[in-house]
Amino acid sequence: MLRKAGGIEAMKLLPQFFHSSLGKKYIMAITGLGMLAFVAVHLTGNLQIFLGPEVLDAYAHGLHRAEELLWVIRVCLLVFIGLHISMAVVLTLGNRAARPIPYERSRLPGASHAARTMIWSGSMVAVFVAYHLLHHSAKAQVSLTGHDFATFQTTLADGTTCHDVFRMVVAGFSQPVVSVFYIVGVGLLCHHLSHGIEAAFQSLGLRNRVWDAAVRKLASGAAWLLFVGYASIPVAVACGYGREALN
Amino acid sequence: MHLSLRVWRQKSASAFGRFETYEARNVSADMSLLEMLDEVNEDLIASGGEPIAFDSDCREGICGACSVVIDGVPHGSRHGTTACQLHLRHFKDGDTITLEPWRARPFPVIKDLVVDRHAFDRIIQAGGYVSVKTGGAPDGNAIPIPKTDVDRAMDAAVCIGCGACVAACKNASAMLFVASKVSHLSLLPQGRVERERRVLAMVRAMDDAGFGACTVTGSCEAVCPKNIRIDVIARMNREYGRALLKAGFVE
Amino acid sequence: MPLDAHIPSGPLESKWERHKSDLGLVHPRHKRKYDVLVVGSGLSGAAAAATLAELGYRVKCFCFQDSARRAHSIAAQGGINAAKNCCNDGDSVSRLFRDTIKGGDFRSREANVYRLAQISAAIIDQCVAQGVPFAREYGGLLENRSFGGAQVSRTFYVRGQTGQQLLLGAYQALSRQISLGNARMFTRTEMLDLVVIDGQAKGIVVRDLVSGEIASHAGDAVVLATGGYANMFYLSTNAKGCNATAVWRAYRRGAVFANPCFTQIHPTCIPVSDEHQCKLTLMSESLRNDGRVWVPRRREDCAKAPGSIPEEDRDYYLERKYPSFGNLAPRDIASRATKEVCDAGRGVGPGGLGVYLDFGDAIRQMGIERMRERYGNLFEMYERIRGENAYEVPMRMYPAMHYTMGGLWVDYHLMSNLQGLFVIGEANFSDHGANRLGASGLMQGLADGYFILPYTIGHYFASGRPSKAPANHPGFAAAETEVKARLARLLSVQGKRTVTSFHRELGRLLWNDCGMTRSEAGLREALRRIPELRAEFWGDVKVSGSGGELNQDLERANQVADYLELSELVCRDALMRRESCGGHFRTESVTEDGEAKRDDAQFAFVAAWEFRGEDREPMLHKEPLEYEEARMSTRSYR
Structure with missing residues (x-):
């Protein structure tokens, strides 16, 4: 039996949700916030570099031992990325079609730079993420850094041998090209997030006049925090942090 | 004052359009932009030309008929003002002003600066009302309504349906218009009865009309002549989520 | 041709109630057979079209604007009167009735006005049910303000946009009927003639303003809700598009035109600034609740800055001449008093055509915030047009053409002398006599559309009078x-x-x-x-x-x-x-x-x-005005 609710049949709820512009924005917001959570957790892991090689390597090794969990996260992320990008593409195509003839003079009053360029910052972040994943696959590094990451091994306190992540990071960021590229990448990501977080709250309806200013500050604050956190590592390496590990 | 105008001229919906340049000489700073267009038209008619077609009616900023993009900004860059109330004192002598019609697929140009905004009527017809018949209404004081609720409802209800939000949005999204009506009615006990049905139906009508989606740029609130804020859009998003949840799980 | 207003017999208070139960009815199943053409989609037109469609008639509604929501009722600012006595200040149906009769200077029809006062309360209830966000007190109940010509507070309002919200209520009700398929809307369509067949209105000729195509629509009744003719004066507070073509074409087809010379000049409008101005903008009468009107006592002070003129050199001429009503004297009286002081050379601003409307005292008393809450949008509007901040400098005002009380003659059923031609709202002549009180225009438009016409039009159909005229006639x-x-x-x-x-x-x-x-x-x-x-x-x-x-x-x-x-x-x-x-x-x-x-x-x-005919003078018919209840007296607001 079909239940009618709000004039639509319950069976058709999901298609309608996916079909509507608001539903798509819901999906973008939820997947966006999901990826944001990953980015935040990822940063807490990365920042352990400042606690020394032992802590970081042990953390990395610990992660690899929880392979099942890792796969769950990977699959989730892939689904999120896929949904986020596909919705973005569909929405953008629809948005373009909604104005077939552009203005001779277009000013977009009130729109911040981040807000106007989401599709571009998003696309570049996607490229960056793709490269970033390769960055960690050992073979791709040889040409850039002159190091073979496969040879970077270390022995943890409990005696197990594993990848020496600390040395990999330092070696990678010792190359100015890699560092600059990385900083630009996370910069773009955070630029994307500075609007994205605010927009996600808006799309999910989690915003009103009372919290409006707070949401705005939260969004830009979070974006800056992430940027400073991520960028601190290559900057620290450039300043000489951890160089001794390479020798 | 002397102003140069670059105006979009298009004979009919199917014709090709292009910009033409006109000179508005000896116009007074106290005139509104549309009064200046009236004057330009007087000259055009007298000299055998074809006057510029543009929509306007009340000329006091409330009917929502006027719809001109002035130098890239719907209704011009003065805050909270419709084109009919934009006075020339806000321009400089010798300025060149570009006038374009609203640009959006659901708002096809009819002629020159006149566009067809029926899509808005269809969205209201989809559910932008309270389903009460005439007669039989209870006393207006039967349900006390908190003043703050009424005030917020009115903040949204002031929408004049001009379409500047669509015209300004880089996606030609009608979210501010639709959300104004959804917010207005969902904030009042009278409108709350059918809030789920309303928001689902109006959003569907909005999407079907071919408007773009909201990317929260805020251009709509920047140009809204009635200063409606995008928190109404957040409210509509909330209403929408609520309606789906209720439809799916409560019923 | 004798004009019979068909006023029911019996005591004034029970005429309408009793008459309603005597009116003929159309069976719900038969209502679908009747086509009603409603011309105009303002307060009265949209209200009538929506209500008739709800009842089951097949309705076609026409407007020249691009949407029904743009009719000029939308510009009404101040409020709508209703005898609900919410303020416990002694208001009642009979007091609203007497105020309206007196305000109209005893030139309106008593039975119509009484009915209007009776219906007024139901209008507010109807609009609240539609979701009109009327101003409310902190306790959640409806709030009132005062308006000209009354000593009680009976005006319900929505900030300074009452007309807009009431119109949107009616527009939304009509939109609902359109979505249900009971009504059809023809926008950008202007009525250019009335079709009269055998003395009955049977249709209209319209022009599609986009394609220019001329077409006609046949109907069993035609309802004109096309507003007034103040735009005849070129400069008026009406919208640019408001026009008299529909009523004038009906007149030329035989409908008689009543009291055409009764036109209203609104005392507080923004003065003309230059000759290219195409329209005048009104500042709501409600401003006179808190604003005080004055001119300098001496002619030589007129050029001085208003702030530099001391209290004793100001002439608050409305308060001086009409102490009991003061600044809220009715529109005709306030306008003439303004003209008088300006003619005496004491006007201010360019050409001496202006008087001050000063909020200084009110701001000192209530504070700027409270003022902003009450009149914020009006002050902004003034600032946009004049480029002056009225919180600091007094507004300058001058009277302007605003409303026409005259219109097509109608009987108690709102039907003209042509069978099947109904005229409602400002387009008819009925309720305001020689002067309309503020906040009564909205009341009349909605009363006609929601609560009177739906009864009387059914009676017309039920009486068996209309004969079907084929569309190919x-x-x-x-x-x-x-x-x-x-x-x-x-x-x-x-x-x-x-x-x-x-x-x-x-x-x-x-x-x-x-x-x-x-x-x-x-x-x-x-x-x-x-x-x-x-x-x-x-x-x-x-x-x-x-x-x-x-x-x-x-x-x-x-x-x-x-x-x-x-x-x-x-x-x-x-x-x-x-x-x-x-x-x-x-x-x-x-x-x-x-x-x-x-x-x-x-x-x-x-x-x-x-x-x-073109070359003959029109013939004057007189419908005598008899008053049973209201005593004709000299109108005094002193």
Whole structure:
């Protein structure tokens, strides 16, 4: 039996949700916030570099031992990325079609730079993420850094041998090209997030006049925090942090 | 004052359009932009030309008929003002002003600066009302309504349906218009009865009309002549989520 | 032709209630057989179209705007009256009735006005149910403000946008009926003629303003809700598109026109700034709740900055002359008092045509925040137009043409003398007599549309009077041909003067000779000049473009052509009415202290004019006005 609710049949709820512009924005917001959570957790892991090689390597090794969990996260992320990008593409195509003839003079009053360029910052972040994943696959590094990451091994306190992540990071960021590229990448990501977080709250309806200013500050604050956190590592390496590990 | 105008001229919906340049000489700073267009038209008619077609009616900023993009900004860059109330004192002598019609697929140009905004009527017809018949209404004081609720409802209800939000949005999204009506009615006990049905139906009508989606740029609130804020859009998003949840799980 | 108003017998208080139960009914199943054409989608038109469609009639609604939501009712700012006695200040149906009769200077029909007062409360309830966000107190109940011509607070309001919200309520109700398939909306469609077959209104001829196509629609009844003709004066507070073509075409088809000279001038409008101005903007009467009107006591102070003029050198002339009503004296009286002080050389601003509306005292008393809450949007509007901040400098105001009490004659059923032609809202003449009180126009429009016409139109159908006229009746083709010929004629003149130049000239002429004050000599001069101007128009007008496209110039030309005829009737009526009453002020009929002097012995009647052809003078019919309840007295607001 079909239940009618709000004039639509319950069976058709999901298609309608996916079909509507608001539903798509819901999906973008939820997947966006999901990826944001990953980015935040990822940063807490990365920042352990400042606690020394032992802590970081042990953390990395610990992660690899929880392979099942890792796969769950990977699959989730892939689904999120896929949904986020596909919705973005569909929405953008629809948005373009909604104005077939552009203005001779277009000013977009009130729109911040981040807000106007989401599709571009998003696309570049996607490229960056793709490269970033390769960055960690050992073979791709040889040409850039002159190091073979496969040879970077270390022995943890409990005696197990594993990848020496600390040395990999330092070696990678010792190359100015890699560092600059990385900083630009996370910069773009955070630029994307500075609007994205605010927009996600808006799309999910989690915003009103009372919290409006707070949401705005939260969004830009979070974006800056992430940027400073991520960028601190290559900057620290450039300043000489951890160089001794390479020798 | 002397102003140069670059105006979009298009004979009919199917014709090709292009910009033409006109000179508005000896116009007074106290005139509104549309009064200046009236004057330009007087000259055009007298000299055998074809006057510029543009929509306007009340000329006091409330009917929502006027719809001109002035130098890239719907209704011009003065805050909270419709084109009919934009006075020339806000321009400089010798300025060149570009006038374009609203640009959006659901708002096809009819002629020159006149566009067809029926899509808005269809969205209201989809559910932008309270389903009460005439007669039989209870006393207006039967349900006390908190003043703050009424005030917020009115903040949204002031929408004049001009379409500047669509015209300004880089996606030609009608979210501010639709959300104004959804917010207005969902904030009042009278409108709350059918809030789920309303928001689902109006959003569907909005999407079907071919408007773009909201990317929260805020251009709509920047140009809204009635200063409606995008928190109404957040409210509509909330209403929408609520309606789906209720439809799916409560019923 | 005797004019029978069909006023039911019995005591005034129970006329409508009893009459409603005597009215004929149409069975719900049969209602689908009746087509009703509603012309105009303002408060009365949209309300009528929505309600008739709810009842089950097949409704077609027409408006010249691009959406039904844009009708000029939307611009009404201040509020809507209703006798709900929410303030416990002694209001009642009979008090609203008496205020309205007195405000109209005893030239309105008693039974109609009483019915209006009775219905008023239900209108508020209906609008609340539709979701109109009326102003409320912190306790959640409806709030009231005061308006001109009343000593009680009975005006319900929505900030300064009451008309907008009421209209949107009606528009939304109509939208719902459209979505249900009970009503069809024809936007950008202008009625250009009425089709009368065997003495019954059977349809209309319209022009599609986008394609220029002329078409006709057949119906069992035609409802005109097309508003007033104040735009005849060129400069008025009406929207640019408001026009008299529908009522004037109906008049030429046999509907009689009542009290055309009863026009209202609103005392507080933003003064004209230059000659290119195309319309005037009104500042709500509600501002006079807290604003005080004054001019300098001495002529030599007029050029000084208002702030530099000390209290004792200011003349608060409304408070001085009308102590009991003060700044809230009715519109006609306040307008004339303003004209008087300006004529005496004490006006302020360019040309001495202006008076101050000062909020200084109110701001000192209540604080700027409270003022902003009450009138914020009006102050902003003033700032946009004048470029002055009225929180600091007093506003400058001058009277302007605003409303027309006159209109097509209707009986108690709101039906004109033509069977099947109903006229509602400002387009009819019925309820406001010689002067309308503030916040009563919205009340009347909605009363007509929601609560009166839906009853009486059913009675007309049930009475078996209407005969079905087929849509292919030759009457339609004939009317279409006439319309086409007229438009073709307008386009073919190709003279030298623009439509606007004629309209401006007519407006100036009417403002001078048939405006705030009228004299025999002036009116005779106007009656001599108007036919000349009309001849010049048809010989020298230049209309651009063609008929087969969106052509705003042609639309205006057609409207101005009608004003050039209607204005003559207005002046003729003004000349005939050799008394002063309400907004009609004849310089020959004045009391010792300069107030309007009515002549009840000779002029206590509705003047209804019948068209008898182009070259014959219209014939005057008189419907006597008899008062059972209200006592005719000299109107005093002192």
